[in-house]
Amino acid sequence: MRSQSAGTAVIARFAQVRADLAVRYGAQSQAVTFLLYEELVSMRRLLADDSRCAVVARRVGELGPAIQSRFDTAGVLGAERVLHRTVATGPTVIEFDRDHFERAYRARLGASGRRAVAVTDRAAALRVLRLGASYLYVVDEEGVLLVWPEPRDVADLTFGWAPGGPRPADRVVHPMLVPERLRATAAGELVVVGSPRCVFVVANLKSGHFRPGSECAAQVRSAAMRALRIDDPAGIDVFTLPQATAA
Amino acid sequence: MTETAAAELHRVDAIVESLLAVDATEYGTQALSMTQATFSDTQG
Numbered sequence: 001m002r003s004q005s006a007g008t009a010v011i012a013r014f015a016q017v018r019a020d021l022a023v024r025y026g027a028q029s030q031a032v033t034f035l036l037y038e039e040l041v042s043m044r045r046l047l048a049d050d051s052r053c054a055v056v057a058r059r060v061g062e063l064g065p066a067i068q069s070r071f072d073t074a075g076v077l078g079a080e081r082v083l084h085r086t087v088a089t090g091p092t093v094i095e096f097d098r099d100h101f102e103r104a105y106r107a108r109l110g111a112s113g114r115r116a117v118a119v120t121d122r123a124a125a126l127r128v129l130r131l132g133a134s135y136l137y138v139v140d141e142e143g144v145l146l147v148w149p150e151p152r153d154v155a156d157l158t159f160g161w162a163p164g165g166p167r168p169a170d171r172v173v174h175p176m177l178v179p180e181r182l183r184a185t186a187a188g189e190l191v192v193v194g195s196p197r198c199v200f201v202v203a204n205l206k207s208g209h210f211r212p213g214s215e216c217a218a219q220v221r222s223a224a225m226r227a228l229r230i231d232d233p234a235g236i237d238v239f240t241l242p243q244a245t246a247a
Numbered sequence: 248m249t250e251t252a253a254a255e256l257h258r259v260d261a262i263v264e265s266l267l268a269v270d271a272t273e274y275g276t277q278a279l280s281m282t283q284a285t286f287s288d289t290q291g
Contacts, residue, residue: 006252013259021266021279031266031279038262042255049251074282136287155265157287159278173288189287208286241284 007046007056014039033070034158036063040237041132041154041191041202048194064237076241084210087183091219093141094210096175096182108169109176116146116177119227122199129192137203137220138177138210139186145223146177147190157189157206174207184210186220192228199228204239214240 018035025031040063046056083097116138119125129135133151140146150172174187187207193200201224205212217238224236269275278285 003249003252006249009248010252010255010259013256017259017263025276025280026282028282029279030281030284033284034266035262038258042258045255046249046251049249071284074284076284076286153265155262155269158285159269159275171288204287206284206287208288211286241286 003046003050003053004055007043007053007059010042010046011039011055011059014042028070028074030158033067033074034154036067036070037158037202038154039063040067041193044193044200044202044237045132048198048200051198068239071239071241088141091185092213092215094184094187094212096184096209098182101175101179101182105173105176106179108172109179111170112172112176114149117149119145119147121227122196122229125192125228126196131192131194131199134189134191136172136174136177137188137190138174138184138207139219139223140178141181141183141185143185143219143223143226145220145227148172148177152189154189154191174209184212186212186216186223188212188220190220190224199230199235201228201230201236203237205241213243216240
């Protein structure tokens, strides 16, 4: 009962902010989509706390389709140049352009002094990943989940690459996670939510370099299930993007 | 109110602050108002 009323209070607060954002930026705006995404992260956290909380479970069930529908209908901005290609199917393997990587990103990778981390089990993952923070990830062609060990907030990832936004020269991009082969079966952002006892994953396929199609959702879902020892696929939300609609 | 729920209510306040920070940038209002999604990185 206590968690039901607590869940209801959090849902109500999100609804209030959502209504304000809809007035200010538009009901179909990315501001509202962003807030729905953040609400899902909150609901997953509450559900990890009490898996029997019906009001929260119901809200999780509403948010997934609502967010996906917004991605499906609004579309995405097109690529300035096409620098990736599909090199295999079943599963889809996407390769980024080697010449462009060496020219644009090799030095940046070296200067970062970092490398992506392979997530192989839940304990190791929780030593690398901060619960609730967002990380760039790639699933490589072997099905290994690789994350860049630098937490980002979702607002930065959602709006930082908008037209007119900042383009820091040291910014990490997905091909830097797989510099040897430059190949991915899925790539985007993920958030691990919950506790060491119960974790959920909220992920997407928003890589602007690999542009994974919706069929790649299965790859990140299975990689995350393996890496984090999650038994139920329903514990992993994966959002896909449609093909670009405008350059 | 559970401890987790209280933390989530605080997080909503932080989210609102982060949106205000985005809105205060030169590109912010346009980015927040866009209907099309952007990628988490772009080719450059």
